[in-house]
Amino acid sequence: MPNFADDDFNLKDVINDLCKPESYNKVFLRPKFHDIHMPSVEELKQAVEMLRSVIFPGYFIHSEVRENTMDYYIGATLDKCYTILTEQFKRGYCFACGSDSICSICETSSENAVKRLFKRLPYIRKMLTMDAEAAYEGDPAAQSLGEAVFSYPSVRALTNHRIAHELYRFGVPIIPRLISEMAHSEAGIDIHPGAEIGERFFIDHGTGTVIGETTIIGRNVRIYQGVTLGAKSFPMDEDGNPIKGVQRHPVVEDDVIIYAGATVLGRVTIGKGAEIGGNVWITRDVPAGERVIQRRAD
Amino acid sequence: MPNFADDDFNLKDVINDLCKPESYNKVFLRPKFHDIHMPSVEELKQAVEMLRSVIFPGYFIHSEVRENTMDYYIGATLDKCYTILTEQFKRGYCFACGSDSICSICETSSENAVKRLFKRLPYIRKMLTMDAEAAYEGDPAAQSLGEAVFSYPSVRALTNHRIAHELYRFGVPIIPRLISEMAHSEAGIDIHPGAEIGERFFIDHGTGTVIGETTIIGRNVRIYQGVTLGAKSFPMDEDGNPIKGVQRHPVVEDDVIIYAGATVLGRVTIGKGAEIGGNVWITRDVPAGERVIQRRAD
């Protein structure tokens, strides 16, 4: 218990120091502390788990769901999720809006974003089902499609990504990044919400894989752990800060395979059906069908 | 809150779309939704933590355990754990059984698997104690054996693995994979439950390390983060799907060291005492005692 009369320690001093405006000012980007709360990562995480349980009924949260009762669980879960998400998206908009009065526009934008997301759920589930199939078919160790849904980091990360990507497209601030970072923390796979990813995508093992903001990935692509689809370098503005929003990540066409630890940097194109070997470092276009292999130590 | 009369959004439509049989059919591999619930990842996670607390008393869950009270804590924890695991293993068997009637055989199999696992616990603890010793002795930064137990990802991942491997050997479906994926998420180490791992195994740092299903690892082996013990390529069946169950991962003999980022692919043998350098790519047998080093950039 703090001794307040201690010669050289006083909790109140610590607190006061931490509350001085010069101590925290720059961290908070919002021009002032206005009335809307900050987004809550915990609430958002809960909502993402709800969406996961709706997309793959029975696998998550409600292990008792059956065909006959699915509508009840999906209905009640989506209704609750709607409430959480409209609140959190609103906070996300206000996090960025910079206004210091009541943000009715942020509230409207939030509702619209949730509605648009919900209407996309059947599409998202369809895509994720195909991703799970690709995982099952692409891994000899997989015993069943269900196993891919239940336990593959690839499917988990893509669930978050396909949700976050919709929100990124709608322009919801901060929230998509929080959602993709959840997957990064859990699955070790770092996909920026901006990346466009086609159907039947599979990342085996996945730890350390990075997919940058402006990456475009075609259909039926398979990549492995530790693969980087990154930016080579980025143009600076006159202040020496990177210019935001430039197309700077690879385009990966259909049916490409990229093995573990390979690095592809810059706005290069890996052509249809190409195969990139493990640990290879690529900063140029690779023609369709080509196999690029590292010179081996052996 | 959803506006049900909205022109272009109706929550009921979303729900109905998500409940159409064509929308979810393929995801669920079970031929029908029968009465047994799906495995619950949450319940299973709790049971694994209980086992961890029994294997290393005092370190996890019950920080108050002492020598004189150990039997009470271990006894009560195992008894509760028994109840959880028989239920979850049964769900695991039914997840795979495909039957649509009551599965008494799944219930019996589950009980047997739990009993077999419990009888192996002293052995599992003995192995893990040696793993912790190997970690302590292999890392100059380790201050105590207790530190290795408490905080080393290697020990955490191997605890899950040594449990999951027993279940894999008994033929319990899906559950071993869920247990190993927990370790993957927490420790960044992806060990397939099928891998056979000898005593005194240590993975330093561990993030990104992958050990495939048919890998065999001897005694006293040390590997580092980002090491892949993977499959080179795998034979396809006539439908172009990988054939399951082929021996396709490396054999690593006693006393081998494999440094960070090295990749060993295929059913090759790394001979006793061999040393594989960082970032090296190996697809051939390495004789006992050999040191393989990448040509350096410097």
Place this chain on the structure above:
Amino acid sequence: MPNFADDDFNLKDVINDLCKPESYNKVFLRPKFHDIHMPSVEELKQAVEMLRSVIFPGYFIHSEVRENTMDYYIGATLDKCYTILTEQFKRGYCFACGSDSICSICETSSENAVKRLFKRLPYIRKMLTMDAEAAYEGDPAAQSLGEAVFSYPSVRALTNHRIAHELYRFGVPIIPRLISEMAHSEAGIDIHPGAEIGERFFIDHGTGTVIGETTIIGRNVRIYQGVTLGAKSFPMDEDGNPIKGVQRHPVVEDDVIIYAGATVLGRVTIGKGAEIGGNVWITRDVPAGERVIQRRAD
């Protein structure tokens, strides 16, 4: 439910086996089970989250904090945190002290460590604010400084590190390692509490990055995922065990950039402004300003 009369299974036998002194002895390093409880990872994790919420008010735990109410939240949180940490630090000291009587010295040491940590909080926040700025400025995908605080693994891992490093300097046993391992598990970034890291440090993506115990990093350094700042080899004592405490990790000077997957081993110096390419393997000093690039596969 266990059948105690089963021919070949008896829960009591399992429990008894697990309680035999020869079964667990070596795991527990404490000379005897004395009265102080073991550190509780759960309690410690809660305290670290509290500190995070105090350092970046509004972002974590208490999303309702505003400028006018910040002092209440910081005050109440630090006061609670003080109680938790004095208990856990005491347990940490006793984990190492080996005494079997009441440890009044461990209690005093614990209180002093908490007080010293709290007095460093304004400094820690200042450093972390600069780290967040470096992240924002170093990543073209970052939309705001707040996004860096909220969702960048780099900032999360450095928060844990900068706390753990203070405790490491004060000599608190085991606790710093537990704190850094939390960040490792969540962010995939493994920074040993002993590493000395200057201001404006940024690890982009971060998964698989390892920074060893005696590493020294200057100002304004940027590294990427999968970078290893490790030990090359370490001297053994006469028993074949590594000698603890030797300076064995790199010194990285100001303004250095190290790209993804690069490995720097041993007590080498990467000179001011040097640039190390991706996947490069370095075991020698690199002069200031030099660019080291791997021979490419292309």
Place this chain on the structure above:
Amino acid sequence: MPNFADDDFNLKDVINDLCKPESYNKVFLRPKFHDIHMPSVEELKQAVEMLRSVIFPGYFIHSEVRENTMDYYIGATLDKCYTILTEQFKRGYCFACGSDSICSICETSSENAVKRLFKRLPYIRKMLTMDAEAAYEGDPAAQSLGEAVFSYPSVRALTNHRIAHELYRFGVPIIPRLISEMAHSEAGIDIHPGAEIGERFFIDHGTGTVIGETTIIGRNVRIYQGVTLGAKSFPMDEDGNPIKGVQRHPVVEDDVIIYAGATVLGRVTIGKGAEIGGNVWITRDVPAGERVIQRRAD
């Protein structure tokens, strides 16, 4: 922390004493500890709250229920409730069955009881709606029917009672009593599950009211706090124990009012429309329409 070597205190002795068969034998009525768990009051309480939320949607648990989403919430809640209740009812049957082998009959009985209860839910809601109306109309302080549902102990206790009474009629052991005792604890109203209660029943304030097992209450009856409808005396068997199952409590006909603190004992009949004054003591039949008043102190 217990000092195990203390001269006059040893935790192990206490534990051993508490585990001696002669120490607990008579408490456990089950002939042996067989494999089915005991009923869990906590689980049962949760199920009762679920039923309450289904009967009065929006008032309990799910405050977000609306007309358009009611079916989802009711469906998902009842499905979960079904799982909990079949388990708890089974435990209830086994609590009483005295068998020491597997009780398939208890399992079947439990399922049947849940199904019968669920089929009665519309009836139970109808009755409780009328009880709420009677409360609203009978209390000048009530502002709305909703207030009666939300906050009247009478409605709360009757919800538990009308559920428990169905189970009592079906012959489910112990469970009905546990349910009625929950209401007793929360609302201070002690209604035995055996009591038969007609529609539009209202107990104002309610604390201390007791309604015995064989009581029969007609339509439109209103009673107040502290009223006892009890047994006068009960016949003993040859061992001096009360004979169970005798009709020994009052019959209260339609439209009766019984004021606070009145006591009615024995199998007497309070005739239609009679009015019993406060604190009055009745052990005889009261003719229809009669007013019985205590001689007052004033």
Place this chain on the structure above:
Amino acid sequence: MPNFADDDFNLKDVINDLCKPESYNKVFLRPKFHDIHMPSVEELKQAVEMLRSVIFPGYFIHSEVRENTMDYYIGATLDKCYTILTEQFKRGYCFACGSDSICSICETSSENAVKRLFKRLPYIRKMLTMDAEAAYEGDPAAQSLGEAVFSYPSVRALTNHRIAHELYRFGVPIIPRLISEMAHSEAGIDIHPGAEIGERFFIDHGTGTVIGETTIIGRNVRIYQGVTLGAKSFPMDEDGNPIKGVQRHPVVEDDVIIYAGATVLGRVTIGKGAEIGGNVWITRDVPAGERVIQRRAD
């Protein structure tokens, strides 16, 4: 698990029956289910506990509060409480408003009510401190004033009452009744929020005590368990329903004592310093200083 194909049981039928408009209509008084959620008893209960912890710091929730840290705890708790209460009061207003559009007036009314309540908190604490003193001084078994605060049902019930009474005066619908019913459930004391109660009020033991809506109690009054201050009868309107809002409960002047089980009915006045004996039934004015005693059985 429900068998949906069972001959005579089908969960869907039960659900459908419970969702038919005629099945639930009358329970919901709100003319339509509009968008605002119903009040949440759980949220409200949490807020009341927060207020209790602010009024008596250290006794509830935050047992670590000290003089030097009190402001932090009170500040953070009130700030959180503000958020909860504005939401719940708004729901309370909407519960009663009957509007089917957005209720901006309910939102404003709610904010005003919370602000008014908060401004009354110092007064409420002053009153409750005097109530605790009266309890301590009036009960020979009380060992300390702190004991009265900690454990006396009288103080607990009056805390809820003095909060609820303020809200009753401000015209907040339903919420005050929910708050007073919490106290009724926990302490067995049923005080209608409308009752006006002077300083230094003490109810010893308290179970079964009832204090009606229009009761007025002076200073320094002491009553015991089972006392009723109720309505004698109430005028009906032409439909036979009780007319709301009539002054129908007793006026109890300063320094009165009313012993256990006494019943005082109607708008009568118990004059200053009068003493009403146990179990006595009063329906007339009692002059100041008079002692009314029941004729005893002995």
Place this chain on the structure above:
Amino acid sequence: MPNFADDDFNLKDVINDLCKPESYNKVFLRPKFHDIHMPSVEELKQAVEMLRSVIFPGYFIHSEVRENTMDYYIGATLDKCYTILTEQFKRGYCFACGSDSICSICETSSENAVKRLFKRLPYIRKMLTMDAEAAYEGDPAAQSLGEAVFSYPSVRALTNHRIAHELYRFGVPIIPRLISEMAHSEAGIDIHPGAEIGERFFIDHGTGTVIGETTIIGRNVRIYQGVTLGAKSFPMDEDGNPIKGVQRHPVVEDDVIIYAGATVLGRVTIGKGAEIGGNVWITRDVPAGERVIQRRAD
């Protein structure tokens, strides 16, 4: 959200008012806020539930306990309970001690009190088993002894009482009262911890029953709801405050029955085998074997 600039409302003002010394001073009886925390009702409640689960294994908390596993559950539960109770009893002693330095004497007293309590547990269980038997035998509605243990308020209240009474005898401050008040809140039965109660005691229904501090009850006594064993009047000291510690409650000898609502006041003796009728008011000795009945309204 509070508007801090509002003309007439400012949260900071409210907080400041509530923190002024004159606002809270008298409530806190401890001469200064010293370092020991206040007792935590929540922690204490948890410990009492643990003791209940140890006394009646299987009925509370751990419904899975069986004969063969009882020792584990009892052992682990008592060990945890020991930790909680030594902390809470210490807080209880410090609540009363008035010291402003470290209270080593309170710590020692606390440990001794826990040890003494634990040694009494077999005796307490024996007494409660007999109480349950008395309940079963005394109530024709009881179906089994287990039902009495599970659901009778009498057994619940006596469990708390028999624990609290031991602590009262040992002189532990405040804690016994908190424990007995828990039972009062849950069961509606208010037994002061000081009351001495013999074996085979049964309170049927129980709501509103009050048993005062200096009451002495013999063997085999049965009482009903609403019975008061209270003080008639109490001598005042020169300041007009009641003198504490006087013998002022009834002595009830063996085999007495007291029916519902009866009131017995003062240090009178109800002789062996006497029977007191319902609602009777007694302030004199009643000879052994006498039946006292109220003159009835009928």
